[in-house]
Amino acid sequence: MKKYAENYSISEMMAAVCSLQLSNDDVAFVGVGIPLMAGAVAAATHAPEVTIVYEGGGVGARSRRMPWTISDTPTTDNALVASTMNRIFSDQQRGYITVGIIGGAEIDKFGNLNTTAIFGKGGSYDHPQVRLPGSGGANDIASSCQRTVIVMRLQKGKFVNKIDFITSPGFLSGPGAREKAGLLGGGPSAVVTDRGLFKFDAETKEMYLDAIYPGMTVEQIKEYIDWDLKVSPHLYEMEPPTEEQIEVMHTLDPMGTVLGSKSLKGGIQPFDVYYEALKKSYQSRTLSL
Amino acid sequence: MKDKRMTLKEAVSKYTWDGCSLNIGSICAREPMAVAHEIIRQGRKNITLITDTTSDPAELMVAAGCFSRIEAAYIWIGVVGQGYNIRRAVEEGIPNYIEIEPYSNYTAGLRLMAGAMGLPFLPTKSLLGSDIITHNPRIKVIDDPYGSGPIALVPAANPDTTFIHVQRSDMAGNCQIWGMMGNDDFASRACKNVIITCEEVVPTSEIRKIPNMTVIPEYAVSAVVELPFGCHPLSVTGCYWMDNPFRQGFIQASRTRDGVMAWLDEWVYQVEDHGQYLDKVGRDRLAKLQELEQDNCMIPEIISRTREEM
Numbered sequence: 001m002k003k004y005a006e007n008y009s010i011s012e013m014m015a016a017v018c019s020l021q022l023s024n025d026d027v028a029f030v031g032v033g034i035p036l037m038a039g040a041v042a043a044a045t046h047a048p049e050v051t052i053v054y055e056g057g058g059v060g061a062r063s064r065r066m067p068w069t070i071s072d073t074p075t076t077d078n079a080l081v082a083s084t085m086n087r088i089f090s091d092q093q094r095g096y097i098t099v100g101i102i103g104g105a106e107i108d109k110f111g112n113l114n115t116t117a118i119f120g121k122g123g124s125y126d127h128p129q130v131r132l133p134g135s136g137g138a139n140d141i142a143s144s145c146q147r148t149v150i151v152m153r154l155q156k157g158k159f160v161n162k163i164d165f166i167t168s169p170g171f172l173s174g175p176g177a178r179e180k181a182g183l184l185g186g187g188p189s190a191v192v193t194d195r196g197l198f199k200f201d202a203e204t205k206e207m208y209l210d211a212i213y214p215g216m217t218v219e220q221i222k223e224y225i226d227w228d229l230k231v232s233p234h235l236y237e238m239e240p241p242t243e244e245q246i247e248v249m250h251t252l253d254p255m256g257t258v259l260g261s262k263s264l265k266g267g268i269q270p271f272d273v274y275y276e277a278l279k280k281s282y283q284s285r286t287l288s289l
Numbered sequence: 290m291k292d293k294r295m296t297l298k299e300a301v302s303k304y305t306w307d308g309c310s311l312n313i314g315s316i317c318a319r320e321p322m323a324v325a326h327e328i329i330r331q332g333r334k335n336i337t338l339i340t341d342t343t344s345d346p347a348e349l350m351v352a353a354g355c356f357s358r359i360e361a362a363y364i365w366i367g368v369v370g371q372g373y374n375i376r377r378a379v380e381e382g383i384p385n386y387i388e389i390e391p392y393s394n395y396t397a398g399l400r401l402m403a404g405a406m407g408l409p410f411l412p413t414k415s416l417l418g419s420d421i422i423t424h425n426p427r428i429k430v431i432d433d434p435y436g437s438g439p440i441a442l443v444p445a446a447n448p449d450t451t452f453i454h455v456q457r458s459d460m461a462g463n464c465q466i467w468g469m470m471g472n473d474d475f476a477s478r479a480c481k482n483v484i485i486t487c488e489e490v491v492p493t494s495e496i497r498k499i500p501n502m503t504v505i506p507e508y509a510v511s512a513v514v515e516l517p518f519g520c521h522p523l524s525v526t527g528c529y530w531m532d533n534p535f536r537q538g539f540i541q542a543s544r545t546r547d548g549v550m551a552w553l554d555e556w557v558y559q560v561e562d563h564g565q566y567l568d569k570v571g572r573d574r575l576a577k578l579q580e581l582e583q584d585n586c587m588i589p590e591i592i593s594r595t596r597e598e599m
Contacts, residue, residue, distance in 0.1 A: 181418030182439030
């Protein structure tokens, strides 16, 4: 019997929904933040055989600790392979990676993503209103992975008709555009948000609402989206996270570094608190190697 | 074996200069923080940074006004906070405007691979259809002469100097890396001057025991600097884990220009060298970071400096 969690945050719901996009057969590329947590949750719960691949070069790690970046030391704890970044991306271009999970700051209805810069009024690439990190590996994942899962919060002005900069290609201008551009990967398969799950129409390549989270309404969700959002005729309400999923998240991320951004809001953490919390976190986990 | 050991001060003084092009080794883990501090102390300006992804060291050097141009895929802090300094530089020109030529991680690595192979460019199926191409005139899209359709070409990179931090090296620069390797194998062949900083200098006979682990051979290396805890507050596989509270201190300070200048003053300008920096961080704290890493990952027979001996 599944036991649903009674208390959970929206970030935890997102990580749980995202983790369900991964299965035992996947070779999965996961990016910074919620995607990293989703990979860890999948591996600890329903998909113990999933192979998680990290950009820095780690393949198939089994770690008692949470990686905070795509190349932090836990990414090769008890790993199958400790390799190079170039090797991992070449493996992806060759077609071995089945799914990549990435985030974005701006998205359009074809799933094109911007993580480079928000130009703002009168701004440009060279002189943007807000400079963002850049592609990292997201462009490569969106280009060549068999499918991509996008993780983004629904916020006003982020789900727009035209994004300022296509950092990572979705379906570009619509049906046939990826093939024409020469891209190898299959493009986006889902968008996990904080209110609902979106998928892409097989014919039109347009993003539509597939499922909503408990307590949300379609009208609420539409308010955040600039285009005329289509809704699945089979729309359903998603299950909340299970107690098991939440327990994994709390153990792996005791200070909310990944899911809560608590680390900054609470000021600078005393070092000894940090040390004790991490030690307790990994000591409470056992691994099957 | 040749003895290429020198101090960090000597290496930075000899192998960096105003206007040089610079690569920063590895990615998030093993990024050379002590090197960034020394480059800032020596006041280098107008550097072109050519790299894949870089976190804290680039943010520090951006704040100190070291860079005028960056060719890279990702310049940010990551999950613990945003890149306030790169934002101030690009959005407001503080302390100076930085031009960014965009790439992705794979294609930034392919540039180093081309440089390492002595080739002018390499082709890729990344970047196609994206605005990275729109805003980077040096990326060319051609029709594959063998018939696979459009393909993007990225130019080779041969930066003047790279600093790569590794777990262990001999005094000539044969070095062995544990854990993920980033693009260090190609960066070490692409750059004209390769400076190895390492947790420990070991006898060449130790290197010979596991030659499969040698990522960089001495013939590619110009200098070797022994620099234990050279990546603090970042991590080194098998040696020490991340010091996130310390990074939070830097990020919080970085929210304002005055804040980050005060931070640089306290932790870089007023600090004589890396040894003094480690004393200031605290040896007990470093031992705890070592414990957090080594409880989870030990390098077999590699780190001879144990916690007790520190």
